[in-house]
Amino acid sequence: AERVPENDARMATEAPPAPEANYETVVDEGELERLLERLRASELVAMDTETTSLDPMVARLVGMSFATAGGQAWYVPVAHRGPDFPQQLPKDLVIERMRTWFEDPDAAKLLHNAKYDAHVLANEGVRLAGITHDTMLQAYVLESHRRVNLQELGERWLGRTGVLYEDICGKGAKQIGFDEVDLENASRYACEDADFTWQLHHILRPRIAAEPGLERIYQLEIRCSEVLTTIERNGVKVDPHVLAMQSHELGQQMIELERKAYELAGQPFNLNSPRQLGEILFQHMQLPVIRKTPSGAPSTDEEVLSRLALDYPLPALILEYRALAKLKSTYTDKLPRMINPATGRIHTRYAQAAVVTGRLASSDPNLQNIPVRTAEGRRVRTAFVATDGRIVSADYSQIELRVMAHMSDDENLRGAFRDNLDIHRATAAEVFGVALEDVTSEQRRAAKAINFGLIYGMGEFGLASNLGITRDAAKAYIDRYFTRYPGVARYMETIRAQAADQGYVETVFGRRIWLPDLRGAKGPRRAAAERAAINAPVQGTAADLIKMAMVAVDDRLIAEGLQARLIMQVHDELVLDVPADEVQLVAASLPGLMCSVAELSVPLVAEVGLGLNWEQAH
Numbered sequence: 001a002e003r004v005p006e007n008d009a010r011m012a013t014e015a016p017p018a019p020e021a022n023y024e025t026v027v028d029e030g031e032l033e034r035l036l037e038r039l040r041a042s043e044l045v046a047m048d049t050e051t052t053s054l055d056p057m058v059a060r061l062v063g064m065s066f067a068t069a070g071g072q073a074w075y076v077p078v079a080h081r082g083p084d085f086p087q088q089l090p091k092d093l094v095i096e097r098m099r100t101w102f103e104d105p106d107a108a109k110l111l112h113n114a115k116y117d118a119h120v121l122a123n124e125g126v127r128l129a130g131i132t133h134d135t136m137l138q139a140y141v142l143e144s145h146r147r148v149n150l151q152e153l154g155e156r157w158l159g160r161t162g163v164l165y166e167d168i169c170g171k172g173a174k175q176i177g178f179d180e181v182d183l184e185n186a187s188r189y190a191c192e193d194a195d196f197t198w199q200l201h202h203i204l205r206p207r208i209a210a211e212p213g214l215e216r217i218y219q220l221e222i223r224c225s226e227v228l229t230t231i232e233r234n235g236v237k238v239d240p241h242v243l244a245m246q247s248h249e250l251g252q253q254m255i256e257l258e259r260k261a262y263e264l265a266g267q268p269f270n271l272n273s274p275r276q277l278g279e280i281l282f283q284h285m286q287l288p289v290i291r292k293t294p295s296g297a298p299s300t301d302e303e304v305l306s307r308l309a310l311d312y313p314l315p316a317l318i319l320e321y322r323a324l325a326k327l328k329s330t331y332t333d334k335l336p337r338m339i340n341p342a343t344g345r346i347h348t349r350y351a352q353a354a355v356v357t358g359r360l361a362s363s364d365p366n367l368q369n370i371p372v373r374t375a376e377g378r379r380v381r382t383a384f385v386a387t388d389g390r391i392v393s394a395d396y397s398q399i400e401l402r403v404m405a406h407m408s409d410d411e412n413l414r415g416a417f418r419d420n421l422d423i424h425r426a427t428a429a430e431v432f433g434v435a436l437e438d439v440t441s442e443q444r445r446a447a448k449a450i451n452f453g454l455i456y457g458m459g460e461f462g463l464a465s466n467l468g469i470t471r472d473a474a475k476a477y478i479d480r481y482f483t484r485y486p487g488v489a490r491y492m493e494t495i496r497a498q499a500a501d502q503g504y505v506e507t508v509f510g511r512r513i514w515l516p517d518l519r520g521a522k523g524p525r526r527a528a529a530e531r532a533a534i535n536a537p538v539q540g541t542a543a544d545l546i547k548m549a550m551v552a553v554d555d556r557l558i559a560e561g562l563q564a565r566l567i568m569q570v571h572d573e574l575v576l577d578v579p580a581d582e583v584q585l586v587a588a589s590l591p592g593l594m595c596s597v598a599e600l601s602v603p604l605v606a607e608v609g610l611g612l613n614w615e616q617a618h
Contacts (some may be wrong), residue, residue, distance in 0.1 A: 023191035025183060026076045027087050032097060035066065035074050039101055042068045044132065046110045046198035049117045050178050050190050052079075055364075056119035056232070057340060057347045061091060062179045063186065067194035069381065075187040080179050087181075095124055108132040111152050112197045115352070118229045135197050137221040138204040140353035141214055145514040148353045154196045157203050162196060163189045205325070213510015220509075221352065224547045227554045227566065228350045228360075235345030236367075236567045237577065240336040242383040247332040250324050257321045264314045271321055274300045280314075287312060324376065331370060331380045338365055350569065357536050358511050358543035361568060368570050372618075381615035384568075389580035390610045392564075393617040394590040396545065396572040397605040398423060400455050403541045406600040407508065410487025418604040424448040430484035431477060450481050452486065455538055457531025493535050499533035507540035508600070545604070546572055548597035556593060562586070568614075575614060583610060 026035050039045050046067040051059035062080060067073035076134070078091035085313025101107050102121060110133040111117050118128045139148040139157075146156075150185050168185045169175050178186065206216045207218050262268045265284065269276045275297070281287045282298045289298040290307055298304075302319065309316035351361040362368045384391065401423055405413040416426040428439040428447035439447075449466050458466070464474035480488040499505045504514045513536040517529035550569060553576075557564055564586050568575035574594070578586045587608050594606040609616040 002520070012165045018120055021071045021073070021191075021195060023188060023195075024074050025187040027063065027089060029089065029093075032076065032094065034090060035076070036098065036101060038068065039066060040107070044068075044108045044110055044201075045565050046194045046201065047117070047189065048111065048193040048197065050186065051120050052177060052179060055117050056349065057123070059116075059120045059123060061095075061120055061124050062177075063190055064094075065190035065194040067198040069198075070474070071195060073195045073198075075190040077183060077186065080181070080183065080186065082180050086183055091124070092520075095126060099126060102126050103129050105129040110135070110197060110201050112136050112200075114192070115229045115232070118226075119233065121584060122233060122509070123158050131226065133201055133205065134222060134225060135200045135204060136353055137218065137225065138201065138208060141208055141218045141221060141511075142204060144353070144356045144358070144512070145516060150193060150196055150200075153200055158196065158199055160196070164193045165189070170553045176311075201389075211510070213506065214512060216509060217358075217507075217511045220544065220547055220551070223551050225352060227550045228352060228569075230554065231550075231566050232347055232349060233571065234565045234567050234577070235343055235347040236338065236575075237344065237385050237387050238335055238339060238346050239383045239385050240339060242385075243332045243336050243380075246379055246430070247385070250328040250332060254321060254324050254328070257317055257324070259323065261314060261317050264317065271318060271364050272325070277318065281308070285312075285314070323371075323374065327371070327376055327380065331365070335365060335380075335383070348568070349354035355543075356513055357540040358513075358545075358547070359539065360543075367568055381618065382613045384575075384614035386612055387577050387579075388585045389578050390612065391614050391617040392574075392578045392583065392608065392610045393586050393614065394549075394574050394594055394606050395595065395618070396542070396549075396606045397607050399449055399542045399545065399572045399604070400538050402600065402602050402604065403508070403538045403545075404455055404488065404491075405602045407537060407541070408485075408487040408491035409601070410485045413485055413488065414602050424451060427451055427481070431480045446477065450477055454478075454481070454492075455535055457492075457534040495537065496530055496533050499530075503538045505533055505540075507537050507544050509541065509544045509598070510541050511544055513537070513540055542572060545598060546574070548608070549574060549594040552593050552597050553590070556589070573618070575617070578610075 024031075026032050048065045049061055050063040050065070052062060053059040059205065062076060063075055063077040065073060065075045076393055078094050079087040080088060087191050103126065107130045109128070109130045111131060112134065113136045114128075114131045114134045118131065121128045135150075135153065136148045141147070146152075151162060151164065154162050163185075166175075168181050168189055169178060180190075208218050219484040236386050258271055261271055265280045266281075267284075269280050271277065277300045278298050281300065282289055287308055290304045291299045293299050300318075303321075305315040305319050309319055335346065340347055346365065348367050349364050350364045351363065354361040370380050372381075401413075402417055407418050412430065418425050422444075424444050424447045425436060425439050427450065428434070428443040429436045431447055432439070432443050434443070446467055449463060453463050453466060460474040460478055461472050462468075463478065464471045467474065495505060499515055500518050503516065503519060505510055515529045515532055515536070517525045518533065521529060545570065550566065553574060554566060556562075556567070562582055562585075564576050564578040564582050566574060567577045574590075576590075578587060587610055588609050591606040598604070609617045
């Protein structure tokens with residue numbers, strides 16, 4: 001079971017009694033004027049939009065709800081349809097009357113997932129300003145390991161169950177759009193959303209304000225939400241012709257691999273069928289069975305094929321075929337279909353409250369998963385092109401290792417970064433006891449695996465399989481590493497104990513990452529939580545830094561009135577689409593800007609590249 005942080009364990013019972021709900025529906029101009037007066041007079045207004053789609057770039061406004069103190073909420077329907085739908089005000093009239101309030105930065109607004117509502121209003125030609133608070137981000141900052149949808153938060157913090165979307169719209173094939181829901185049900189549902197948001201804010205906000213670290217992270221997340229709205233709206237230009245050509249070439253390569261597979265197997269078979277592949281490998285070719293599926297059949301998953309591929313050519317070929325097939329179906333075939341016909345660009349969605357460490361998650365399409373280690377994967381990036389100047393990419397260099405050096409306070413590790421050494425070569429020199437110039441490429445590769453492995457809490461077993469060496473040899477490497485970097489060993493012990501004691505770890509900047517399995521779980525889940533305790537503060541601090549960098553870059557672009565646009569954030573990299581006459585200025589100022597967002601005990605380094613496409617720039 002999920003562990004609720006102690007101070008929050010009594011939250012539902014502590015929730016103040018809900019005020020008597022007073023919900024109204026606004027359907028004439030007089031009521032709209034009175035509502036506007038009320039909104040202008042309120043210090044803070046909770047608001048929510050009801051729409052036609054969950055896709056923020058195409059969602060159109062169906063109605064809006066607003067809430068203020070005392071359980072008071074209003075619903076303004078503007079685009080419901082259906083033969084028996086009663087009077088409602090025209091959408092254009094409502095938007096024009098409310099535009100000044102919407103676009104007033106001094107009219108403080110509270111939303112739940114403000115980024116979505118900002119997109120919806122932008123689709124209607126309104127630039128929503130004055131977004132001061134966001135209950136989704138409040139819940140995330142307080143408990144990043146738990147779900148942050150309004151329904152669950154209402155149950156958890158308010159002890160109240162609201163009307164479910166399925167209750168009024170139905171499920172599955174029979175589900176109707178919100179614009180077809182009758183007025184009474186639509187109004188109650190929408191008012192309740194705004195009302196819940198208002199009430200949640202008054203419980204969550206003081207808890208954040210009481211902790212300086214959480215307050216700092218919350219303010220960063222609020223500002224980051226605005227920047228992400230901008231990035232998502234900017235979108236990225238993708239050349240469909242380049243992708244079509246790549247799809248064709250990948251198809252040809254797959255046909256050739258298929259032909260070779262038939263030769264090796266001595267007969268044709270369906271490469272995409274695990275059953276047929278299993279028959280070929282384990283019955284026909286008599287390869288050793290590594291592992292079985294729950295149904296008892298020999299497994300042909302990636303890990304099994306990777307192990308077999310060390311000794312046999314067919315499994316290696318199947319892995320190559322699968323990698324190309326995935327690239328083709330996920331990217332070269334699919335990306336052209338995801339180009340927005342209105343903008344000619346692809347607009348990914350960044351989930352800000354989905355990853356426990358603070359990292360962003362990208363979806364529809366996931367731009368963070370385009371393989372960078374294979375030539376074919378990198379080629380996909382050549383289709384991401386500049387509009388009319390250059391793509392400029394800025395990447396934090398070895399950010400997690402630098403964060404580890406800062407957090408562990410290890411003198412040798414910090415010294416290597418201060419002296420601007422190749423960190424993997426320096427580690428190899430320490431671990432293998434050789435001079436820097438005598439480090440072999442094999443030793444550097446081993447040191448790199450140790451450096452990154454230890455950040456992720458990897459033990460001797462993981463390192464052994466990673467490097468293809470015995471567990472004893474891996475243990476000897478790790479022991480030598482800790483002898484040379486005692487600060488890292490101390491950090492790991494301290495953070496494990498601290499995490500077990502308080503149930504969470506923190507980033508350098510105060511982000512709190514709860515690890516409930518440290519106390520509640522046993523076996524592999526407990527071991528995974530202990531590894532996370534080591535890695536989460538490091539990964540979380542890196543996430544904080546790239547978010548700070550996004551905000552700093554966006555601020556600079558606005559302040560200098562530049563036409564350059566942030567178009568992607570991928571891991572530790574920011575990608576911009578820059579007009580030709582701004583390229584030199586932007587490329588020159590980015591590293592300094594990104595490295596000055598915070599001061600660690602080791603220097604931050606950002607590397608910049610530019611090109612006509614993303615692959616050239618990276």
